[in-house]
Amino acid sequence: QKEVEQNSGPLSVPEGAIASLNCTYSDRGSQSFFWYRQYSGKSPELIMFIYSNGDKEDGRFTAQLNKASQYVSLLIRDSQPSDSATYLCAGISGGGADGLTFGKGTHLIIQP
Amino acid sequence: DGGITQSPKYLFRKEGQNVTLSCEQNLNHDAMYWYRQDPGQGLRLIYYSQIVNDFQKGDIAEGYSVSREKKESFPLTVTSAQKNPTAFYLCASSDWTPNTGELFFGEGSRLTVL
Numbered sequence: 690q691k692e693v694e695q696n697s698g699p700l701s702v703p704e705g706a707i708a709s710l711n712c713t714y715s716d717r718g719s720q721s722f723f724w725y726r727q728y729s730g731k732s733p734e735l736i737m738f739i740y741s742n743g744d745k746e747d748g749r750f751t752a753q754l755n756k757a758s759q760y761v762s763l764l765i766r767d768s769q770p771s772d773s774a775t776y777l778c779a780g781i782s783g784g785g786a787d788g789l790t791f792g793k794g795t796h797l798i799i800q801p
Numbered sequence: 802d803g804g805i806t807q808s809p810k811y812l813f814r815k816e817g818q819n820v821t822l823s824c825e826q827n828l829n830h831d832a833m834y835w836y837r838q839d840p841g842q843g844l845r846l847i848y849y850s851q852i853v854n855d856f857q858k859g860d861i862a863e864g865y866s867v868s869r870e871k872k873e874s875f876p877l878t879v880t881s882a883q884k885n886p887t888a889f890y891l892c893a894s895s896d897w898t899p900n901t902g903e904l905f906f907g908e909g910s911r912l913t914v915l
Contacts, residue, residue, distance in 0.1 A: 693843075695843075697841065721902060723902075723903065723904075731908070731909070732891055732906040732907060732908050732909045733844075733891075733904075733906055734906075735903055735904075738903060777843060777844070779844075779904075781902045787846065787849055787857065787859065788832070788834045788836075788846055788849055788859075788893070788895065788902070788904060789844075789902065789904055790846075791836075791843040791844040791845075792843050793841070793842055793843040794842075794843055
């Protein structure tokens, strides 16, 4: 059974600080991981994906993957109120034909 | 513009009725998916299709049916057998390959059973 676990939160972070979102997964065969942002009532939008161990940076966002620990994280630097949303972690494994396995999401609140 | 179109955005259904949610994509993607999302929950896979005229059950297929007669279209029928159909339904597509597999989502359809 493929599982992706996230702390549901809410995670409250002051504006301008670094928000750290974490995710663990059970399937050691998982190859790639995706972070989606979802505003209330809207569909998810992709922030970034990572498939190699280490860090991947894109603007204010950094994804980190540690396959030995089965751990994925997303750091958001200089957090803005517009970053307030639910962040979904998802993994893909095997051939990937059956899509992504999603965690339940972490609700992030950026306090002005 | 390329994308995924879901309709209707909002739908109300009486108990015992079947309803069909439409999903059309012009991204030329082979794979299409239906997910269900309940409040405070992640996305759960209902059905997926990798190619025309073929589809597979996901984790929660009971009470749902799909068809894939055209590459662009993947409609979902919520049948009266689905005991708790009130939810947010998301259609997605992907031009998946190993190590990628990004999903592109439609805007979603919110179904409420009265």
